[in-house]
Amino acid sequence: MSDYPGAIYAPRTKENKDGVVYDPNQTTKLFAEDVVYDDNEIVAIETELGLNPKGSYADVAERLDNIGGGSSTELKALVACQINVSSVGDTYTDVAGDTYSETTNQTRLTMPANQTSVHRAISGHVSAGTGSFQLWNHTDSSSLAITTTTSTTEVNINIFSSGTPNNNSDEITIRVKNSGAGNTITIDAGGMMSSDNFFASSSTAHITATGYIALKETGDYRGFPTIGYCVDYSLGVLKTKSSSTATMQLVNALNIQNSGMTYNDIGNTFGTDEIDTVITRTNTLKIRNNTVSSVLPVPLQINISAITGSFVVGVAFQVKEDNI
Numbered sequence: 001m002s003d004y005p006g007a008i009y010a011p012r013t014k015e016n017k018d019g020v021v022y023d024p025n026q027t028t029k030l031f032a033e034d035v036v037y038d039d040n041e042i043v044a045i046e047t048e049l050g051l052n053p054k055g056s057y058a059d060v061a062e063r064l065d066n067i068g069g070g071s072s073t074e075l076k077a078l079v080a081c082q083i084n085v086s087s088v089g090d091t092y093t094d095v096a097g098d099t100y101s102e103t104t105n106q107t108r109l110t111m112p113a114n115q116t117s118v119h120r121a122i123s124g125h126v127s128a129g130t131g132s133f134q135l136w137n138h139t140d141s142s143s144l145a146i147t148t149t150t151s152t153t154e155v156n157i158n159i160f161s162s163g164t165p166n167n168n169s170d171e172i173t174i175r176v177k178n179s180g181a182g183n184t185i186t187i188d189a190g191g192m193m194s195s196d197n198f199f200a201s202s203s204t205a206h207i208t209a210t211g212y213i214a215l216k217e218t219g220d221y222r223g224f225p226t227i228g229y230c231v232d233y234s235l236g237v238l239k240t241k242s243s244s245t246a247t248m249q250l251v252n253a254l255n256i257q258n259s260g261m262t263y264n265d266i267g268n269t270f271g272t273d274e275i276d277t278v279i280t281r282t283n284t285l286k287i288r289n290n291t292v293s294s295v296l297p298v299p300l301q302i303n304i305s306a307i308t309g310s311f312v313v314g315v316a317f318q319v320k321e322d323n324i
Contacts, residue, residue, distance in 0.1 A: 081236030097181030129180030195314025244309025
């Protein structure tokens, strides 16, 4: 009686008699190597199919006929990333000194009801004194982050991310001030972004070859749950310096080990012309959590083939239950 499909066949060791040497030209003789080769093929096929490949169907053919015929439950709707770069190029003159204000063209980013992660990534400079850049929850009248600079030429302002549940449905903005009366503060590049999760470099040239988007399973499906897969996704690409350029590619990572990485190219290359914009796309194949270690889930990865400056890449997903 066969072990399969309940268990993978485990053949016993086979050897030629003493003095017998395998010769493939001896077609009328049976050697141990001939049987071992067949054993290896059987084990390979059974391993590839896995245990009980027919599942609850009568046979594998019936199961294949029913693929795609079922329904798939949406576990998480796609809430697209948002980018707000309304204040780029704005200069604020702090007449009184040390007084926060939104710049002339600054508009507010309204957070979705079920998305709480907001990021500030900007560059700026001052005419003199100390300039402060504040990520501000206007609805709650609360400061989320403050970063200062005394540089009179464009510099990166530290990237900051806030994921507090209090952000949902709120208006978020950037406010600035200067310590000296009459001094100015300028926002040179960047802005705000909302997303499910994000990947970032906080200084120039820190993204050298590849960077991981940490997509971990959580209660609100911020990444890929182990039972789900991604269909539609949204990317927000925000540069943090006016001279920043890049060519990036989103790939489906298959395996990450100390020796390197393998991945499926899913044809999603984006570059400088799509920076400071939101990209929403539909996958042509299922991308799901493919955990190859107990530490790092690796469903998606950003590969960066060319870069100057630095960036924040926000990600958001639609997650569905697997129907296979």
